[in-house]
Amino acid sequence: MVFRDEPWPEGTPSWVDLMVPDQAKAVAFYSGLFGWDVQAGGEETGFYGMAELRGRPVAGIGQTPPDQDMPPVWTTYLSVSDVDKTAASITEAAGQIVVPVMEVLKEGRMAVAADPAGAVFGLWEPGNHLGTQVTAAPGTLAWNECMSRDYPAAKAFYEQVFGYGFQDLSNDDFTYAVLLLDGRPVGGLGALPDSVPAEVPSNWSAYFSVANADESAAKVVELGGQALGRPFDSPYGRQVRVLDDQGVPFLVISPNEQSGKPEGWED
Incomplete structure (x- = not known):
């Protein structure tokens, strides 16, 4: 388990919320699946829930x-x-601002955007809230990737x-392709395969680390969700796409012999 107490570098996926x-x-x-302790904010936050591990934020859960x-x-x-500045760059590059720049109390500033192929993502300028502060442990953010209907446009x-x-x-x-910042992997960008139904749009996905992908997939089903296929091994870990009990997709991934355990990994 690795703790972080400073802002993430520009362009790094630093936070996820639901x-x-x-x-x-x-x-x-998600508390049942990942062991999160979710602390609800006050009325001024819309009762936004901060999911924590070891008292540190790892993700957000809010009410639509x-x-x-x-x-x-x-x-x-x-x-x-x-x-x-980034919001202006997005529009100049043929993207769209879906939710305009806003202040989030003293926590930071944010906006929501879409790339030219329609994949939606957020921007976070940290204030008091830096983003996720725990990595390399079950229940933490492991990877983020954009799967696109127009890979060349998205890449540009x-x-x-x-x-x-x-x-x-x-x-x-x-x-x-792996997205690199100063030669360091921070995420992925891929083309949606032809086998994916046409109604599935370009999208950003979140992977969460787990100790055992097979056991977590079974736990998802036990909690009322669904496993979309069986876990499979890759050079980066054993993974499976799942749906939560409200139909929201995400992925879980665990270390395997090919990937090894990340530095600082703690079960």
């Missing part, structure tokens, strides 16, 4: 406002030092706005 119709149901599900028609989803936030967009480099892992079966 907005759902039934916040209490989500809190019960009744006047907003938005799908339940995990949103990935990219760390920025100047959210206004993220390179222009965030200055990413790309480590191409593509082969005859898939198109995928």
Whole structure:
């Protein structure tokens, strides 16, 4: 388990949160799956729930406002030092600002954007809240990736706005690149395969670390969710895509022999 007490570098996925119709149901599900202790904020925060491990924030769970028609989803936030400047860069690069820049008390400043292919993501300029402060342990954020309906457009967009480099892992079966900042992997960008139904839009996904992917997939089902297939091994860990009990997709991944355990890993 690794703790972090400083802002994440520009362009790094630094936070994820979940907005759902039934916040209490989500809190019960994810607390049961990951062992999170979720602390609800006051009325001024919309009772936003801060999920914690060892007393440190790892994710957020909020209630969808009744006047907003938005799908339940995990949103990935990219760390920025100047959210206004980044928002302007997004529009210049043919992206869209979905939720305008706003102050979040003294915690920070944020906006929500969409890339040219329609994948939605957040921007977070830290104030008191730095983002996730725990890594390398079950229940923490492991990886974030954008799977796109227009890979070339998405690649050009993220390179222009965030200055990413790309480590191409593509082969005859898939198109995928690791997003690099100063040579350091921070996320992924891939093309949605033709086998994915047309109604599935470009999207950002969140992976959460677990001690055992098979046991976590079974726990998801026990808690009322669904496993979308069986866990499988990759060079980066054993993983499986799942749905929570409100139909929100995410992935769980555990260390395997190929990946080894991350530095500082603590079961």
